[in-house]
Amino acid sequence: MVDNERQLDSVFRALGDPTRLRMIEQLARSDQTVSDLAAPLDMTLAGVSKHVGVLEQAGLLTREKRGRESVCALKPDALLAARDWVERYSVFWSQRLDALDQALKEDGDD
Amino acid sequence: MVDNERQLDSVFRALGDPTRLRMIEQLARSDQTVSDLAAPLDMTLAGVSKHVGVLEQAGLLTREKRGRESVCALKPDALLAARDWVERYSVFWSQRLDALDQALKEDGDD
DNA sequence: CTCATTATCAACCATATGGTTGAGTATACC
DNA sequence: GGTATACTCAACCATATGGTTGATAATGAG
Numbered sequence: 001m002v003d004n005e006r007q008l009d010s011v012f013r014a015l016g017d018p019t020r021l022r023m024i025e026q027l028a029r030s031d032q033t034v035s036d037l038a039a040p041l042d043m044t045l046a047g048v049s050k051h052v053g054v055l056e057q058a059g060l061l062t063r064e065k066r067g068r069e070s071v072c073a074l075k076p077d078a079l080l081a082a083r084d085w086v087e088r089y090s091v092f093w094s095q096r097l098d099a100l101d102q103a104l105k106e107d108g109d110d
Numbered sequence: 111m112v113d114n115e116r117q118l119d120s121v122f123r124a125l126g127d128p129t130r131l132r133m134i135e136q137l138a139r140s141d142q143t144v145s146d147l148a149a150p151l152d153m154t155l156a157g158v159s160k161h162v163g164v165l166e167q168a169g170l171l172t173r174e175k176r177g178r179e180s181v182c183a184l185k186p187d188a189l190l191a192a193r194d195w196v197e198r199y200s201v202f203w204s205q206r207l208d209a210l211d212q213a214l215k216e217d218g219d220d
Numbered sequence: 221c222t223c224a225t226t227a228t229c230a231a232c233c234a235t236a237t238g239g240t241t242g243a244g245t246a247t248a249c250c
Numbered sequence: 251g252g253t254a255t256a257c258t259c260a261a262c263c264a265t266a267t268g269g270t271t272g273a274t275a276a277t278g279a280g
Contacts, residue, residue: 127267153268153269153270154269156269157269157270160269161268164267175276177276177277178275178278179277
């Protein structure tokens with residue numbers, strides 16, 4: 001659990017860039033070669049390759065060499081871990097809000 | 111919607127740091143002064159204040175001056191936006207997986 | 221009033237990050 | 251074979267980031 005957290009910030013950091021967010025969205029539709037990902041981006045292929053590297057290192061995707069192309073595919077684990085964390089803490093937080101509501105209501109009962 | 115995305119990466123970037131993740135978790139339990147947040151952290155108060163600033167700018171918390179203390183409280187919007195995005199794309203992605211399973215199964219039927 | 225507490229600000233420093241260019245490797249095509 | 255395509259790598263550059271120190275301001279306590 002604590003081990004999970006160690007990699008969580010690298011996942012969030014990887015998502016913390018508009019270019020990479022777009023890539024994830026594109027990859028959600030279907031697998032993409034590096035050139036595919038580069039197409040809408042006005043950036044060098046090398047630059048895109050580095051971004052892919054960041055996402056790969058964060059565990060968000062896998063790269064597979066297929067001929068001279070590199071095919072990128074979204075990988076579930078990291079994104080699900082992020083989902084769990086965010087889910088957990090938004091819930092945590094809304095529970096606090098509920099508790100606050102309760103307290104206020106009971107306060108009003110005095 | 112597109113407007114939402116503009117701030118999404120700043121939210122993720124704000125979450126992309128272990129120190130700030132811890133702060134969020136601490137704030138999920140209850141509101142905290144800057145000193146409270148600094149207590150477990152082995153870091154200068156100024157450093158903590160900067161981290162709080164990042165989270166504040168990302169819309170993840172609010173800072174309210176109460177006497178000489180600054181009380182930080184988690185703010186829902188940003189975290190919920192992050193939740194929605196992650197939720198959406200993990201679902202998107204798992205739908206793709208389901209589709210792939212289908213395709214494989216039907217392929218096997220040949 | 222005086223002094224400690226709480227916090228912010230500005231300046232600074234080292235390192236990380238996002239991007240480029242240029243070279244190099246491997247595959248595909250003619 | 252030769253040439254174009256698809257990428258990756260290393261070096262480099264500018265800026266962002268995470269942190270510190272030192273000064274300052276404002277509030278709280280004696």
